[in-house]
Structures are given as structure tokens and as C-alpha cells.
Amino acid sequence: MTCSISSKSIKSLIATVFASIVLLSATPSFAxxxxxxxxxxxxxxxxxxxxxxxxxxxxxxxxxxxxxxxxxxxxxxxxxxxxxxxxxxxxxxxxxxxxxxxxxxxxxxxxxxxxEDEKFKSVFITTRNEITKLSDLKGKTFTFGSESSTSGHLMPRSFLLAAKINPETDMKRIAFSGAHDATVAAVAGGKVDAGALNISVWEKLLLQGKVDANVVHVLYTTPGFYxxxxxxxxxxxxxxxxxxxxxxxxxxxxxxxxxxxxxxxxxxxxxxxxxxxxxxxxxxxxxxxxxx
Missing domain, CATH: 3.40.190.10 (Periplasmic binding protein-like II)
Structure with a gap:
């Protein structure tokens, strides 16, 4: 007994297979x-x-x-x-x-x-006139930005440690503001004596007039880092x-x-x-x- 397949059936099968191939090939790039x-x-x-x-x-x-x-x-x-x-x-x-x-x-x-990110910098800021260098931060209240921030925590912490200042033991209290602009607000509002943030946000806030340089000043600018x-x-x-x-x-x-x-x-x-x-x-x- 022989079985024959019509030309129409073959064309239909080919079309189905082709459509499947197109669908499968498109899937990886869909995302x-x-x-x-x-x-x-x-x-x-x-x-x-x-x-x-x-x-x-x-x-x-x-x-x-x-x-x-x-x-x-x-x-x-x-x-x-x-x-x-x-x-x-x-x-x-x-x-x-x-x-x-x-x-x-x-x-x-x-x-x-x-x-700028080849030689990025952080700034330490304060409203206190008697705080003019990193060593003056001993016994003071201080805020970093986010705990995972490079320029708001990690690098400022590393420069403090290099200056023989352990934030946990040498400062009165440390906090984490969560963001650079929040650090400026905390310092300007008197919630802490000083804080650290990235220089880019600091300069932007100065340019926008959102911080008074006569009230809040930079006490230390770090060396550059990526x-x-x-x-x-x-x-x-x-x-x-x-x-x-x-x-x-x-x-x-x-x-x-x-x-x-x-x-x-x-x-x-x-x-x-x-x-x-x-x-x-x-x-x-x-x-x-x-x-x-």
C-alpha cells in the first residue's frame, strides 16, 4: 500500500516549520x-x-x-x-x-x-568654623552617604583611616544619610557636625544655590580615584x-x-x-x- 502526500499538504508543512524557525530564532533577542x-x-x-x-x-x-x-x-x-x-x-x-x-x-x-571619573573626588563639609582638617573630626558627629557609596562612604572612610581616624571609635556618632544631597541637608541643618559626599553633587548644589557656601564649607578634598x-x-x-x-x-x-x-x-x-x-x-x- 502506498501513501501519497498532496502538494498542498507539503506546502502547509513547510510553512509551519518555517514559522517555527522564525519564532525560535527571534526568542533570544526578544528581551x-x-x-x-x-x-x-x-x-x-x-x-x-x-x-x-x-x-x-x-x-x-x-x-x-x-x-x-x-x-x-x-x-x-x-x-x-x-x-x-x-x-x-x-x-x-x-x-x-x-x-x-x-x-x-x-x-x-x-x-x-x-x-571626570578617572580622578573623582569626595569632599568633607561642615558648618563648624573650628573644624578645618580631618583630625578635628575626632569627637564630632558625622554622616556618610549610603553604606555602599564609593564617594560617600568607602573612599572617605579609607582617607579617614589613613589619617589615623577610626570613625567607630574616634567620632562621637556616625550616621548614614542614604544620598549625597541628604548629607548636605543633614550638615546644613545642624543634625551632624560634618559629612562627606561626592564633589560633583556638592558643586551642582552650589551652582543651583541650594547650599550657602558662607554657612557650609569644605574642610577637606580627597585625592582623585576612579x-x-x-x-x-x-x-x-x-x-x-x-x-x-x-x-x-x-x-x-x-x-x-x-x-x-x-x-x-x-x-x-x-x-x-x-x-x-x-x-x-x-x-x-x-x-x-x-x-x-
Whole structure:
């Protein structure tokens, strides 16, 4: 007995198989149709959203895909979000990048940083005229920013320790404000004698007139260190990673639209970066017992 298959049946079968192949081949890239972006909450959520909006619109045009900003509640959530594939790209501080790198077994890649992030700095501020140097902080109340902040905690702590000041034993009381602008508010409002924050936020608040330099002054500015960067997971499609990098590097301060983006990011340009740049941050974190 012979069995014949009609031409129509064969065409139908081929069409079904072809459709299945197309569907399967599209599945791996489906998650990349939306780029999920976040940032460590070192400033208020509204400020982070305001800063990212034009950058997000720019990236959408360059990438040809939707870009969503997903705010997180704390620094740890930004690390877990990227490591656990809930986020695709995150604006990390140097320490949070190191945490993500360690948590992911080196499966997180820093793409770009601002030019300023090669030699970033922290400032120690106070309203007290008798506090003029780090040693004057002994016996005083003090606030860091977030516990996971590079420029608001880790590096200020390392410079205090280098000056033979142990915050836990040599200061009257230490606190964590949670964000750089909150540190300024705590110092200006007299809640603590002094505090430390990143120099970029300090200069922005001065420029905006949100802090009175006659009342709050800088008592110490740290030496430079590597800090912030935009990072992605190592499993991101290489073509998308390359497009992202090129998009950041193409921003030109001489182009009015690009200048708006760069001004909000508080830089004149982005430059490439690499994981090795943050080895000193990792060493400082291990020395301070802050890296688990």
C-alpha cells in the first residue's frame, strides 16, 4: 500500500516549520527589545529621572529600541538587578561596580565613564568654623552617604583611616544619610557636625544655590580615584554592547542636543573604561572589611 502526500499538504508543512524557525530564532533577542536601565540612588528619584530622560531618548534613537529607566530603592538593589537579569545596564559607583563584579563572578562589564571619573573626588563639609582638617573630626558627629557609596562612604572612610581616624571609635556618632544631597541637608541643618559626599553633587548644589557656601564649607578634598561607570552584563549581545558604547562616545558637547545630555550627566564627554581601573577600589573595600 502506498501513501501519497498532496502538494498542498507539503506546502502547509513547510510553512509551519518555517514559522517555527522564525519564532525560535527571534526568542533570544526578544528581551533586548527593551533596554532596562537603572542607577544607584545617590540622589533623589525625581532628580535621577530628570537627568536620565534626554539620555534615554537619545539611546532609543541610536539603538532602535525602547529604553526604560527603572528606579531602585537602594544600592544593593542596583547590583542584584543587573546580576539577576532584571536590569540590562546600570550607572554604578566604583564600589557598587566592584560588588556586582564579585557577585557575578566577573560577568559584569564596565562600558564607559565620564572623563571626570578617572580622578573623582569626595569632599568633607561642615558648618563648624573650628573644624578645618580631618583630625578635628575626632569627637564630632558625622554622616556618610549610603553604606555602599564609593564617594560617600568607602573612599572617605579609607582617607579617614589613613589619617589615623577610626570613625567607630574616634567620632562621637556616625550616621548614614542614604544620598549625597541628604548629607548636605543633614550638615546644613545642624543634625551632624560634618559629612562627606561626592564633589560633583556638592558643586551642582552650589551652582543651583541650594547650599550657602558662607554657612557650609569644605574642610577637606580627597585625592582623585576612579568612580562611576555605565555597566552591563557580559552576556549582552556583543552588537548591542558595541552600539551602546559608540552611542555614549559619540556625544559631542558642541552639539546643542548632546550638550544638554552631557550637562545633566555633569561631564564634557564619556570615555571607555575597563574593570582593571577599579582594582584600587576593590582593595580599599577589602581592607575596610566592606566587601563580602
Amino acid at each position: 533586548e527589545q527593551v533596554l532596562r536601565v537603572s542607577a544607584i540612588p545617590d540622589e533623589s528619584p525625581t532628580e535621577l529621572q530628570r537627568k536620565f530622560k534626554p539620555l534615554g531618548e537619545y539611546l532609543e534613537k541610536k539603538l532602535g529600541m525602547k529604553v526604560e529607566f527603572n528606579p531602585v530603592t537602594d544600592y544593593a538593589a542596583s547590583v542584584e538587578g543587573l546580576v539577576n537579569n532584571k536590569l540590562d545596564m546600570v550607572w554604578f559607583g566604583g564600589f557598587t561596580f566592584v560588588q556586582a563584579k564579585v557577585r557575578s563572578n566577573n560577568q559584569v562589564i564596565p562600558l564607559v565613564q565620564r572623563e 568612580d562611576y561607570n555605565w555597566s552591563v552584563r557580559a552576556d549582552m549581545a556583543p552588537a548591542l554592547r558595541e552600539k551602546l558604547t559608540k552611542a555614549f562616545l559619540a556625544l559631542d558637547k558642541n552639539n546643542p542636543a548632546d550638550k544638554e545630555i552631557l550637562d545633566l550627566q555633569r561631564t564634557a564627554r564619556f570615555i571607555p573604561t575597563k574593570a582593571a581601573n577599579y582594582s584600587a577600589i576593590e582593595s580599599a573595600a577589602r581592607s575596610a572589611g566592606m566587601l563580602k
